[in-house]
Structure formats: structure tokens, C-alpha cells
Amino acid sequence: MRLLRKLGLAAAACLLLADAAASDTIVKWLHIEANPAQVKIWEEVARAYEASHPGVKVEMQFLENEAYKAKLPTILQSKDRPNIIYSWAGGVLKTQIEAGVLDDITEQVKGYSDSLTPAALAAFTANGRVYGLPTALSQVGFLCNKELMAKAKVDPAGIKSWDDLLAAVKTLKAAGVTPIVVGGADKWPLHFYWTHLAVRIGGKPAFDAALRGEDSGFAGETFQKSGELFKQLVDLQPFQNGFLGFKNPQAVGYFGDGKAAMTLAISTVYHLQRALAADKVGLSEDKICWFDFPVVAGGKGAPTDTLGGITGWLVTKGSPKEAVDFLKYFVSKDVQTRLAAGNFIIPVVQGADAGLNNAFMKLIAANLAKSNYHQNFYDQSLGPSVGRVVNDVTAEIAGGSMSPQNAAKAIEAAWKQGN
Incomplete structure (x- = not known):
């Protein structure tokens, strides 16, 4: 009888605990x-x-x-x-x-x-x-590997203009160093180039005008030129072999493993590369450098304008x-x-x-x-449908399957359709 009483109390306690959890x-x-x-x-x-x-x-x-x-x-x-x-x-x-x-x-x-x-x-x-x-x-800019930059005798502090970046890529390649790693399979890391070039070329006025459909919208001069300058870089073959097959985490780990001199990335990658490196150590603080996205000659954007989230x-x-x-x-x-x-x-x-x-x-x-103009990522700022097109066409420019002009027209068409 005493045992039954104890069992009954235990059952009641369990029910109370279950009710509390529920x-x-x-x-x-x-x-x-x-x-x-x-x-x-x-x-x-x-x-x-x-x-x-x-x-x-x-x-x-x-x-x-x-x-x-x-x-x-x-x-x-x-x-x-x-x-x-x-x-x-x-x-x-x-x-x-x-x-x-x-x-x-x-x-x-x-x-x-x-x-x-x-x-x-x-x-x-x-x-x-x-x-x-x-x-x-966050801010998008170039993270760089000090040792690999030094191996090619490239001074990251000297990369101020787009032409400086192109010259640095050529020098790094000549030294046998992979200039840039990018997660091309995810596409949005590639859109950083096209978008930041637009920020440098046209500044906030160009983006706002495109939203209003003025100056041919996203098919206008600023956005076509963004694609043209991006293609200048692509034509130098600056990225790691098979870059269109790399997911972004894989690319970040590749940078953390010390296999590429630069990556255009969100500032948080400064720490994320350690977690995604093969040895889970990555590049230490004394081995990493940073420079802001280069300015474009004749561009209307301010050097202090930023892209980020x-x-x-x-x-x-x-x-x-x-x-x-x-x-x-x-x-x-x-x-x-x-x-x-x-x-x-x-x-x-x-x-x-x-x-x-x-x-x-x-x-x-x-x-x-x-920064007086902080531009949110285009693939987020323009909404899911247009953002998807931005990412797609940027990847197609990088892969050589679409011209900068047609890319800009595709984005404008998507913007018109969605608005």
C-alpha cells in the first residue's frame, strides 16, 4: 500500500512537470x-x-x-x-x-x-x-593576405583606383599568386563588383534616378559602364580555377587557407575566414590587410561612399x-x-x-x-525578383556568357516588370 502511494505521488509529480513543460x-x-x-x-x-x-x-x-x-x-x-x-x-x-x-x-x-x-x-x-x-x-571591401601581396611586391595601400587594382592583379599573376578568390556559385559575391562599381561611377544620384526610371534606368550609362569595368577585371582571369563552382563558405575558407591574395567581401569575413579555414585557425590579424573599394576615374561617387549591409x-x-x-x-x-x-x-x-x-x-x-551614402546590397535592396536577376547577370558577365550592355538591360526589364 505504501509502495502504491509512492508510485502515485511520483506519477503526479511527473504529470506536474509535464504540464509545466507544456x-x-x-x-x-x-x-x-x-x-x-x-x-x-x-x-x-x-x-x-x-x-x-x-x-x-x-x-x-x-x-x-x-x-x-x-x-x-x-x-x-x-x-x-x-x-x-x-x-x-x-x-x-x-x-x-x-x-x-x-x-x-x-x-x-x-x-x-x-x-x-x-x-x-x-x-x-x-x-x-x-x-x-x-x-x-558591415562594409564591403578587399581583405588581403599581407604575405602573398609582399611576395608579388604589391602594396595594398597603393591600390586607390580601379586601374591600380587591375595592375595589382597582373603583378600578382606574374608572381604566380592567385589574385582573388570568389564564391561564384552563389553569385551574390560577384554582384559586389558590379554594384560597388555603380556606387563609384554614379553615386547615390544614379541609383535614385534608376529607381525613378530616369536616364534609361538600370540600363543607363552608369550601370552599363559598371559591367564594362567588371569585364575588364574578368578578362584578366583574376579568380581561382573553377571559381563559378565555389560556394561562398568554400571561398572564404580558401582565403583563410592562404591560397589567394585578395577577396572582395563583407567585413565580417575578417573573422569568419578563421572558422572556415581547413585548420580552423586561418589567417592571424598580423597577416591580414584591408583596402576600400577603388575609385573610378571620372566617377561621381564619393570615395567615402560605402556598400554593405x-x-x-x-x-x-x-x-x-x-x-x-x-x-x-x-x-x-x-x-x-x-x-x-x-x-x-x-x-x-x-x-x-x-x-x-x-x-x-x-x-x-x-x-x-x-560615409554619407551607405548602399545596401542590390540583391536585397531591389527586392527578391530583381535581386535574383542582378546576381544572375553578374555571374553571366563573369562567365563570359552575357555582355555588360545586355546585363544592364535585363536588370532594367526586371525592375520595370516588378514595379
Whole structure:
């Protein structure tokens, strides 16, 4: 009888525990971060949030970058969709807002949003309503391997113009060094060249005019010339063998392995190359250099104009209020300062930049601070349909299957069709 009583109490306890577990609010967080050192901090932040918010569980889910982009439209239609998703803002965000798959979080972030850099918050705002929170800024430029540059007697500090870059490529090839590594299979790393050339040639006025359909839009002189100059580079065969078959993580690892002198990349690759290198060590800080994308003779863009991302997080439709609460906790001064101190991000929370303690990250932060025109990636800024065409035609120029003129016309046609 005593044994039965004990068994009954044990069963009751199990039921209570099961009920408690069932009553937990689950916040599903889908990310694409491939750097385990950064993810480790994120996990620690999530566990700390759970400890201070009993009854809330934060489940982290990972998808590789390209798989995420391909699957996200379907994921957002699922009843089991994640609550927090990664975003590059821009036209893709606009499409998601129009599709009604996101929560308007304006009221929930009132007051808190004042702590964010206004330009970063604006990227996640539409018609005065807030749909997400920014988390980091980035700049696209050339990362370089000091030893390989020195082997060819190329001074990265001397690469100021597009002609300087072309000359450096020729010199590196003559020295038996692979000048540039790129993940051509993913296409978007190639679009950095065409896009940044447009930023240098036409500046913000050319992009804004193209959006309005003026000066032949994206088929106009600025964008045709961008393709022509890109083809100048392509014709020198600057990339590693088989570059159109390399995925971006593979290309980043190739750079980290010390097999190419340069890579045109997002500033976060400075650290990511270590995680993706074969030895998981990559290039140490004293072996890496950086130079901004070269200027173009006669270009109307300012040398301080930048290309890069304003990335952040969105909350999907019907998510529990705890999803926004966790985001505010995650994009806080304390967490952003910690991530900045680890040299993982250029923060968006005011005052968190005090955590930056690395010369490279401070350089990127200073570049962004003096930039009066920070252009978001075209493949994000122009929306998913047009962005896909931008990436496709850039890869076709690189592969020699499309002329710069036809590439520009294809982008304009896609823009007209979608607008």
C-alpha cells in the first residue's frame, strides 16, 4: 500500500512537470551564422534570458545562407514557422511586409528604439511602422593576405583606383599568386563588383534616378559602364580555377587557407575566414590587410561612399510577445558591447561601440561613420525578383556568357516588370 502511494505521488509529480513543460512559451529563432564563436555567445545570451524569464524557452535553429534564402518564402507560409528570422532589410523586407507575414512591433519597442542608431532602425521601418530590429552594420571591401601581396611586391595601400587594382592583379599573376578568390556559385559575391562599381561611377544620384526610371534606368550609362569595368577585371582571369563552382563558405575558407591574395567581401569575413579555414585557425590579424573599394576615374561617387549591409531580425506574424521581448534583450547595449568586444559586429545600439577593441573593427566603424551614402546590397535592396536577376547577370558577365550592355538591360526589364 505504501509502495502504491509512492508510485502515485511520483506519477503526479511527473504529470506536474509535464504540464509545466507544456506551458512553456517557445520562441523559435532562425539564424544563418556560421561562426561557432559568435553562436556560442548567442546561446549564452539565450540561456541567460531563459534564466531571468521562467517559462520561456528560446530555441535556436540554423540554416546555411543560400538554403535560408531559397526556403524562407515557404517557411513563412508554414504554421510552424520560426518567430524570429534573419533579415538584410531592403526590398525583400518590403515584399514580406506586403505579404502580411510579419508582425508590426512598433508599440512594443517604443522608448527602447530610441537607443538604436536612427539610420539602422530606419532600414527596418516602413510607413512609420517598425517590423524588426537592426543588429549590425558591415562594409564591403578587399581583405588581403599581407604575405602573398609582399611576395608579388604589391602594396595594398597603393591600390586607390580601379586601374591600380587591375595592375595589382597582373603583378600578382606574374608572381604566380592567385589574385582573388570568389564564391561564384552563389553569385551574390560577384554582384559586389558590379554594384560597388555603380556606387563609384554614379553615386547615390544614379541609383535614385534608376529607381525613378530616369536616364534609361538600370540600363543607363552608369550601370552599363559598371559591367564594362567588371569585364575588364574578368578578362584578366583574376579568380581561382573553377571559381563559378565555389560556394561562398568554400571561398572564404580558401582565403583563410592562404591560397589567394585578395577577396572582395563583407567585413565580417575578417573573422569568419578563421572558422572556415581547413585548420580552423586561418589567417592571424598580423597577416591580414584591408583596402576600400577603388575609385573610378571620372566617377561621381564619393570615395567615402560605402556598400554593405544593415542586418537585423524580424518577428513573424502571430508570434508570442516574448519574441519581441527577447529581441530587445538580445539587441541591448550590454549584449552589443559584448559582441563588439569580441570583434563580431559593428554595433547599432548607441554607446556599444565602446566595446570595439580591434584596429580592424575600429577602421570599419570609422569608415561607416564618415560615409554619407551607405548602399545596401542590390540583391536585397531591389527586392527578391530583381535581386535574383542582378546576381544572375553578374555571374553571366563573369562567365563570359552575357555582355555588360545586355546585363544592364535585363536588370532594367526586371525592375520595370516588378514595379
